[in-house]
Amino acid sequence: MGVLSFDYRPHARFIDPARDRAQLWRLGLGVVLVAGFFLVLSNLVFGTILGVLDPQTASAVVRDAQTGRTAGGMLLLLFQLGLLAVAASMVVVMVHKRRPATLIGPIGLAIRQFGAVLFMMVLLTIALWLLPPYDMGEGTLTLNMSVGRWLVLLPIAVVAVLIQIGAEEIVFRGYLQQQLAARFRSPLIWMIAPAALFGAGHYLPDSAGSNALTIALWATMFGILMADLTARSGTLGPAMAVHFANNISAMVLTATPDEMSGLALYVLPFGMGDEAAMAAWLPVDFGFMLVSWLAARLAIRA
Numbered sequence: 461m462g463v464l465s466f467d468y469r470p471h472a473r474f475i476d477p478a479r480d481r482a483q484l485w486r487l488g489l490g491v492v493l494v495a496g497f498f499l500v501l502s503n504l505v506f507g508t509i510l511g512v513l514d515p516q517t518a519s520a521v522v523r524d525a526q527t528g529r530t531a532g533g534m535l536l537l538l539f540q541l542g543l544l545a546v547a548a549s550m551v552v553v554m555v556h557k558r559r560p561a562t563l564i565g566p567i568g569l570a571i572r573q574f575g576a577v578l579f580m581m582v583l584l585t586i587a588l589w590l591l592p593p594y595d596m597g598e599g600t601l602t603l604n605m606s607v608g609r610w611l612v613l614l615p616i617a618v619v620a621v622l623i624q625i626g627a628e629e630i631v632f633r634g635y636l637q638q639q640l641a642a643r644f645r646s647p648l649i650w651m652i653a654p655a656a657l658f659g660a661g662h663y664l665p666d667s668a669g670s671n672a673l674t675i676a677l678w679a680t681m682f683g684i685l686m687a688d689l690t691a692r693s694g695t696l697g698p699a700m701a702v703h704f705a706n707n708i709s710a711m712v713l714t715a716t717p718d719e720m721s722g723l724a725l726y727v728l729p730f731g732m733g734d735e736a737a738m739a740a741w742l743p744v745d746f747g748f749m750l751v752s753w754l755a756a757r758l759a760i761r762a
């Protein structure tokens with residue numbers, strides 16, 4: 461396996477279901493409908509939930525879901541993002557006349573690849589904790605909640621993160637990548653366009669300050685690498701595993717004080733407002749992302 465090899469033969473099988481109805485007007489309509497269905501479903505589901513609560517409680521739930529700073533608010537936010545997958549599934553049936561499962565690839569293979577890559581991510585994380593510097597350069601971590609409460613929340617948090625990352629992968633590396641690749645042969649289009657949209661969704665200047673563009677570029681690069689993994693594997697399994705490991709670390713294990721940290725066990729000693737510290741840490745994050753990509757490739761022999 462050469463680091464710079466580009467064996468994308470599995471990708472051809474992955475995009476086959478999208479070839480029959482790959483017209484750009486269908487994709488444009490599909491993107492609009494995914495956004496529309498997501499908003500309608502969100503209002504329907506959460507409108508029903510909030511409707512049975514008293515106004516004061518409902519207001520608190522909405523506030524928590526918007527910030528994600530409490531465990532309940534963060535869980536609501538993650539489960540809400542899962543509705544993106546429902547919206548995309550509706551669109552591929554209505555607009556592209558194919559089964560929603562085709563967005564993932566062969567399910568059995570996707571599950572096996574997910575397991576292999578996730579195991580590799582666990583080994584990589586253990587190695588990082590065992591090798592110096594033993595605090596990973598982060599300094600003293602602060603407990604965000606009691607360990608007992610965190611352990612009670614952990615199973616729900618794992619499911620919520622899995623739903624959230626699954627939905628994002630289905631939309632960006634599933635629907636968008638498949639439809640663009642079925643229409644355009646160049647990876648510069650089907651890789652970069654969805655990744656750029658993914659990165660744009662992470663551009664948050666209000667909370668990230670001068671690091672907002674760097675974080676958006678990080679997310680864009682992450683999207684490109686996940687598109688590459690999907691093309692090499694022919695399923696969303698590896699991308700889901702890397703995305704899951706990344707988000708578990710960022711949402712459930714550690715978080716910055718300025719980020720949504722309602723589920724995190726520890727809080728990092730710096731926040732997004734601490735721009736110098738964030739700027740110093742981001743290159744390390746870029747490096748870890750590249751190592752994760754290589755480790756995932758090793759796990760699936762691609």
